[in-house]
Every structure is written in structure tokens, then in C-alpha cells.
Amino acid sequence: MASSTMSSRVSAPTAPGANRGWSRILGGRTAMLFLLLMLALILAALAELIFGAVNLSLGEIYRALMGEGDALSSAIVTEIRAPRLFLGMAVGLGLAMSGCSLQGVLRNPLADPGLIGVTGGAAVGAVATIVLGDAIITDLPMAVRPFLLPVAAFTGAAFVTTVVFGVSRRAGTTSIATLILAGVAINAIAGAFIGAMVYISDDRQLRDLTFWTMGSLGASNWTLVLISAGIVLAAVAGIARMGRALDLFQLGERAAYHAGLDVEATKRNVAILSAIAVGAATAAAGPIGFIGLVAPHMARLIVGPEHRLVLPASALIGTTLLLFSDLLVRTAVPPAEPPIGLATSLIGGPFFLWLLLARMRTRGGGVNGGGFNA
Amino acid sequence: MKLFMPTIAGLLFAGGAAFSNGVAADEAAPQRIVSAGGDLTEIVYALGAQDRLVGVDSTSVYPAEATGKAQIGYVRRISPEGILSLEPDLVLGAYDMGPPAALDQLRAAGVAVALAPDQETVDGVPAKIRFVGQAIGLPKQADALAAEVRSAMVAEIEKAQAWTGERPKVLFVLTMGESGLTVGGTGSSAESIIEMAGGINAAKSIEGYKPMTREAVLAAQPDVVLMMQRGADQHGGTDKVLERPEFALTPAGKNKRAIIMDGMLLLGFGPRTPQAIAELGEALRKNGQ
DSSP states (O other): OOTTOTTOOOOOOOOTTOOOOHHHHSOHHHHHHHHHHHHHHHHHHHHHHHOSSSOOOHHHHHHHHTTOSOHHHHIIIIIIIHHHHHHHHHHHHHHHHHHHHHHHHHTOTTOOTTTTTHHHHHHHHHHHHHHHTHHHHTTSOTTTGGGHHHHHHHHHHHHHHHHHHHHHEETTEEOHHHHHHHHHHHHHHHHHHHHHHHHHOOHHHHHHHHHHTTOOSTTOOHHHHHHHHHHHHHHHHHHHTTHHHHHHHTTOHHHHHHTTOOHHHHHHHHHHHHHHHHHHHHHHHOOOOSHHHHHHHHHHHHHOSOHHHHHHHHHHHHHHHHHHHHHHHHHHSTTSOOOHHHHHHHHHHHHHHHHHHHHHHHHTSOSOOTTOOO | OGGGHHHHHHHHHHHHHHHHHHHHSGGGSOSSEEEESHHHHHHHHHTTOGGGEEEEOTTOOSSGGGGGSEEOOOTTSOOHHHHHTTOOSEEEEOTTOOOHHHHHHHHHTTOEEEEOOOOOSTTHHHHHHHHHHHHHTOHHHHHHHHHHHHHHHHHHHHHHHHOOSOOOEEEEEEEEOSSOEEEEOBTOHHHHHHHHTTOEETTTTSBSEEEEOHHHHHHHOOSEEEEEHHHHHHTTHHHHHHHSHHHHTSHHHHTTOEEEEOHHHHHOOSTTHHHHHHHHHHHHHHHTO
């Protein structure tokens, strides 16, 4: 990592410490773009409420939302679609914002929450609950049981992130290179643990854990949705204020330090907040791939490299992508419903491939260009 | 499994109360039924109520017409709204239907959800048939079918037990990969049917459906390899399967003893179980000569 050189190319035009106001940044074109992104999100949110396997008229949906609908439409709107909508927004927001901040702080276009082991840790917690949880779950009161898996997943994510950062922190500084390598190692260990769980699982547990790893917004109940959405929002609120810090990071750590940024605090905060946001999202909906990776890239293509713009744009794009993916799986082959991981990867995979190819063409090979200098 | 038992008990009570009303007056019997379980679908067909069936899960492959019904997907990952779009008044589910939140959402929408008991015994299959009959408002027909299936099962089991030849060690192979096999061990449904048909489970050292290494297969020395039709086809037919190194040196491989049966017939534990015991028992006795 050429993190210590001032010569790192930066495509962001912002000079360190430049303090341009929102009014200037949000010029006509950018304001228009954000308006469009918001419109897309509103459309996606409405579509999530309006469309589904059951055909409901707008009137029925309105009455259900007002609490005047019949049992069927009320149950569909308030117990099935609305919690999905909220959970989908929270998950999309959490994944996109943490992906964006991680890519920024690691200065690595391939960074996503999976890279530093958050998703792997959550998977270990969830899979252990699916396979080993039968033994302890009978001792728990009924009301607590649905939360065993989310809590285990969240704990796993938090624990693994702590280990990864603990390993890469020496003498008060966190080495980005070590961080990524430690993430790789931890992911390998998590993979081995999951493999062991797969080995001792029975047929049914195996299917359960396979489906869990493909993600779903389906099992949403309101309590779970509100808790995880609350956690995600709190973490994301912290990330949202780090736009300037992330811009400075693009100059390299030393330059950022000399520009007055507390580099260590930034790294630590991004890691903690991302782990919390992704841990909560994964705990409630399983590991949903590609949103965290792709939403920030799309945002950069649309609004340019400044993180003050990229962060909110990623948030809008991530939520929109996730809601449309959910709409796709809910309406593709009714009455069945494929896992949402299929849809996000189906949309995200080709896009990412296109992004790589486009970069290679415009920059004559290599994918280290763009706003990143890894 | 423990996880679901209290839920099931609760459901059976709730369901039982609801059904007793439905059974009393026939016009109140459910008219749009979704079945999430291949065995339950078979029972609905056997009771002649297939016209009221509006949706089935991915394990409902017999009779073949059932696959023409709307497909709700995998029984552990149902979509509540998908099922509601079929406008059912009853959802019949295998005991492990889920996720639990989806079942709650179905009930919140006013749909009766009834989960079947899970038993793979001589009494369990008739109990399942009576359960379905109660749920869909055909208790008399179900009693008759249950009695018929029970006596047929008993007869086939007695026939199998009366056989005086040496009991063959049967290895049920669920799936085959490059590194090993997944076999039916102690407590698996495959073991139940093997024992009913007069065989001995060759994979007693394993619990449930689990992988078994090639060496463990050699050590188990099965006399017969039992496979599902699809599994055998995937690997190039029985001869190719028996030529695999783990089988070639066992009695099954040396004597070319493999039995291929339809998976749902063999492991469904529905109305066709007497037929499954008869077919498997016959094949075991023939192989044993």
C-alpha cells in the first residue's frame, strides 16, 4: 500500500481542508441527480407496498394502512409488506453506507463488509444457532426464541471485527494492509467453522443454513425490524458525518494526518460503525451480497468521488437496489419466493463485471485507478 | 426438531378446535387447500379431494398431476404472501413447515394452518391420514383409508419378518459426491422403511442423514445398496455406481446388488407406504437368494 506517499493520484478535486459549503456542492446538476435518486427510492418503496403475489388495489392498501382494511389486506400490508419495506430500507442503508466508508478508509475498491470479516462472523453465529441451537432453545422462553439467531449473528460479527482490528493494531496505529490480510485469515477460519457445522448438521439444518446464507427479508416481524433498523440508523448517523474525513483519506494517511485529521480515530470509527450496521443488517436478513460493494461504485459514477456526496448517494442507491431486488424475488415466481441474495447478485454481479471491464478499457489495464490508490 | 414440538402441540389444539366446526357441517369444510408436504398431498389425492387443492410444495411430486398445481417452493422457506395469493382457507403443512414468522403471518390473515404429526411408524401413517381427513372435512373416508393402509402395512411387515433367510445389510445412499456419500443412519426415515421391509441398516454408526466416508462404507460391508431413482440416474445407473471403489469391494458391489426406488414412494410415509414395504421387501428377498 502506497499509503505514505503524497504523490498518490487523487481524482477528487477537493484540496485538503477545502471547505466548500453544501450550497456550492449541491449545484444545479448534482441537486437534480439527488432528486432523481430520491424519486427512485420513493418509487421502490411504494412498489414494495403496492406489488406482491396478492393483487391489492390502492384503495385496499390505503384502508389497510389506516387500520380500516379487512383481515386479509391488513395482514398483507401491515404484517408482511410494511415490515419488509422497513427492514429492506434499513439493510440497504446499512450495507451501502458501511461499504462506502470501508472502501474510503481502506482505499480499496474491492472492500466490502465481507472483507474485514463482519459477514463471516455473523454467519458463524447464525449457523451455530441453526445447527447447535436446538440443544439450548428448549430452555428459553417462547418470546425470546426468535431473537436467538439474530443476537448470535450480531455477537459473531462484533467479535470477529474486534479480533481483526485487535490483530492489525500495533503501537497505536492500525495497518490497513494487516487489516485486510487479517480479514482474509479470519474469513478462512469462519469458513472452516461453517464447514464443520455443515458436516455435523442434519439434512434439515443443512437446508436451513443454506437458505440463511442467501438472505431474506421474509421472516421480518415488527420487533426484530424495529430493533435492527434502530441499530443500523444509529451507526449510519455516525458514518454520515465522516464525508470530509474520508475525502482526506484518499490523499494517503500521512497527508490526511497533516491536514489535521485524526487518522486513527477515523479508521477505528469506520470499523466500529460498519461492524454495527452490517452486523445488525445481517442478523435480521442474512448476508446479502453485492449491495455494500456495488452501491458506492454506482454512487461515484453518478455524483463523482466526493464522499460528502457519495455517502448519501450510496445510501439512496443501496436502499433502492435492495427494495427492487426484494420486489423481483417476491413477484418472479409466485407463490414461491427465491432468496433475495440471488437477485442482488444477479443485478450486482453483471454490473461489477461491467465496471471492471470499463475501467480496464479506459485506463489501459489494471483496476487500481479511479478514486483509489491501493 | 425439539424447537418445533411446542408450536405443533399448540397448533394441533387450535387446529382441532377449528376443524371440529368444519367437520360438523360439510359445506364449512375448506374449499381451497394448500399442501406443504409430499405425503400430505398424496393423502389429499387418496381421499379424492384434489379438486380442492390449489397449491403444493416442491416435495409434492406424486401423483404426477400434483406438479401441475401452483408451486409454493421449499417447505421450510415458504412465502406467506405467495400462499395468500392462492386465497386458501386451509394450509396443511409438514411438521417442520416454516419459517415460524411466516406461519404467524398466515394466521394473522385469517388462514387456518394445520401442521401434521411427524411419525414414521405403523401407527404414525394412519394417524397422519386421519389428521388430513379431519382437517379437510373428510373424517369418515380418512378413517377407512387409515384402517386400510394400516392393515396393509401390518401385512407387508409380517410377510417381511416371516422370511427365514439371512437379513441383508442395506445401505441407503441419499446423495453421492466425489469425496463421500450421504447415507441414512440411525433414526432416519430410510432406516424405518428398511427395517419394516426386513433389512438391517448398514449405517447404524451414523445418526440421521450424514456423510459417510468411503472407508466407513467399506467397513460397513453392505449387502445391498438402496438408492433413489434420481440419484442413480445422476451417476450413470446402478452398474456405474456399484463400480465405485467404495462399493466394488463390498458384498453389494461383488454381487451387483442395488435397489433403485422412487424417493417419494420410499420415504414419503403416506398412503403408498405398504407398496413401498412390499417392493423393497421383495427386492431384498430376491437379492438374498
